[in-house]
Amino acid sequence: MQRRQFVGSGLALAATWPLRGFTAVLKGVGDAPAKSLAGGETVLPGSAIEALAASLRGEVLLAGSQDYDRTRRIWNASFDKKPALIARCTGASDVQQAVAFASEHQLLTSVRAGGHSYSGKSSCDGGLMIDLQPMQGVQVDPETKRAYLQAGSLLGQLDHECAAFKLATTAGTVSHTGAAGLTLGGGLGRLGRRFGLACDNAASFDVVTADGRFLRANDKENPDLYWGLRGGGGNFGVVTSIEYRLHDMDPVILGGSIVWPLAQARDVLRYYRDIAGDAPMSSTWPRSCTRGQMAQRLKSKCAGPEITPKARRGSRNCVLSVNRRVTASRPCPMWPYSPAGMSCLRPANTTI
Ligand SMILES: Cc1cc2nc3c(=O)[nH]c(=O)nc-3n(C[C@H](O)[C@H](O)[C@H](O)COP(=O)(O)OP(=O)(O)OC[C@H]3O[C@@H](n4cnc5c(N)ncnc54)[C@H](O)[C@@H]3O)c2cc1C
Numbered sequence: 173m174q175r176r177q178f179v180g181s182g183l184a185l186a187a188t189w190p191l192r193g194f195t196a197v198l199k200g201v202g203d204a205p206a207k208s209l210a211g212g213e214t215v216l217p218g219s220a221i222e223a224l225a226a227s228l229r230g231e232v233l234l235a236g237s238q239d240y241d242r243t244r245r246i247w248n249a250s251f252d253k254k255p256a257l258i259a260r261c262t263g264a265s266d267v268q269q270a271v272a273f274a275s276e277h278q279l280l281t282s283v284r285a286g287g288h289s290y291s292g293k294s295s296c297d298g299g300l301m302i303d304l305q306p307m308q309g310v311q312v313d314p315e316t317k318r319a320y321l322q323a324g325s326l327l328g329q330l331d332h333e334c335a336a337f338k339l340a341t342t343a344g345t346v347s348h349t350g351a352a353g354l355t356l357g358g359g360l361g362r363l364g365r366r367f368g369l370a371c372d373n374a375a376s377f378d379v380v381t382a383d384g385r386f387l388r389a390n391d392k393e394n395p396d397l398y399w400g401l402r403g404g405g406g407n408f409g410v411v412t413s414i415e416y417r418l419h420d421m422d423p424v425i426l427g428g429s430i431v432w433p434l435a436q437a438r439d440v441l442r443y444y445r446d447i448a449g450d451a452p453m454s455s456t457w458p459r460s461c462t463r464g465q466m467a468q469r470l471k472s473k474c475a476g477p478e479i480t481p482k483a484r485r486g487s488r489n490c491v492l493s494v495n496r497r498v499t500a501s502r503p504c505p506m507w508p509y510s511p512a513g514m515s516c517l518r519p520a521n522t523t524i
Pocket residue numbers: 246247282283284285286287288289290293294304323343344345346348349350351352353354355356357358359360361405406407409410411412
């Protein structure tokens with residue numbers, strides 16, 4: 173079938189989808205061209221796509237379906253990939269069906285949680301995208317200090333539920349990053365010096381492996397898989413839920429950023445080196461040297477009287493910023509970590 177015909181038939185069937193309970197039933201789907209795992213061309217029978225859709229509680233989206241474009245897009249817009257079909261999974265059972273379908277048809281497959289993959293790995297051209305976004309939910313057990321997270325959940329949702337019990341675990345810095353992708357890749361965050369990486373706090377994973385099995389991986393069950401999942405990315409199967417260890421944490425923290433023109437980098441980095449070694453484990457100080465648009469934005473904030481004409485000339489379009497995140501509960505003011513300590517270096521802008 174030509175791509176144009178395929179898109180046309182997709183459009184037609186989108187308009188005629190009857191609803192059966194919660195499940196959208198696909199009917200009259202034509203055969204669809206697709207990419208195989210080996211990179212070759214293959215054809216998916218329309219009847220097989222219909223059978224997949226009927227087996228899911230979630231829905232199957234084809235090019236032309238409402239929501240197809242919105243769902244296939246990921247954070248890094250330079251990847252504009254068009255999967256042959258998207259399985260929007262609502263739970264582990266849907267994931268198993270989708271994996272079985274991919275395996276039976278030897279189909280190129282990608283897995284998408286929060287969609288923040290820099291390298292565009294959560295989407296694919298011509299294959300099956302297993303979309304976990306409908307699987308969002310976090311449950312906290314304050315007694316055992318554990319959080320149970322469905323694999324499509326975002327970091328903001330994890331933090332929000334934990335903060336209600338004055339609990340937390342290490343996550344990343346942006347609330348709409350996916351917890352699953354971040355944790356499977358390691359997961360650096362502001363609580364990292366105190367509690368370790370996100371993957372260090374993952375006590376257990378539920379996983380659907382490529383052969384369709386549903387496994388639990390923790391230090392007792394499937395320990396090798398558990399080891400691999402903590403940093404090995406999405407290479408071992410589709411994770412459907414994660415159990416995290418939580419820690420006591422007052423949600424009120426001291427944090428913010430301090431920005432200097434690049435011309436002051438030598439003094440600032442020397443100071444940073446001198447104090448960072450003895451800094452309390454409750455504080456995290458990521459630093460970055462920024463050029464381009466971000467630097468322009470920071471520089472426009474920096475246009476105050478503190479910035480000397482000489483420093484401004486020297487900075488060109490670069491700035492150096494240190495993000496101070498003192499994550500202890502209401503830490504006592506401490507020199508030299510205090511804004512006053514840092515201000516001896518004449519920062520151009522602070523947001524603490
Ligand atoms: C704005 C932004 C801020 C970031 N900040 C941080 C940060 O502070 N700390 C940090 O450590 N990283 C950070 N990252 C990197 C981020 O953690 C990784 O890109 C991570 O892979 C994103 O996960 P995701 O679920 O959002 O992405 P996705 O694009 O959905 O997935 C990323 C990868 O993980 C795989 N994957 C996702 N979910 C599953 C699953 N359930 N089972 C199997 N495989 C899966 C995907 O197939 C893909 O290969 C940031 C990225 C962005 C874009």
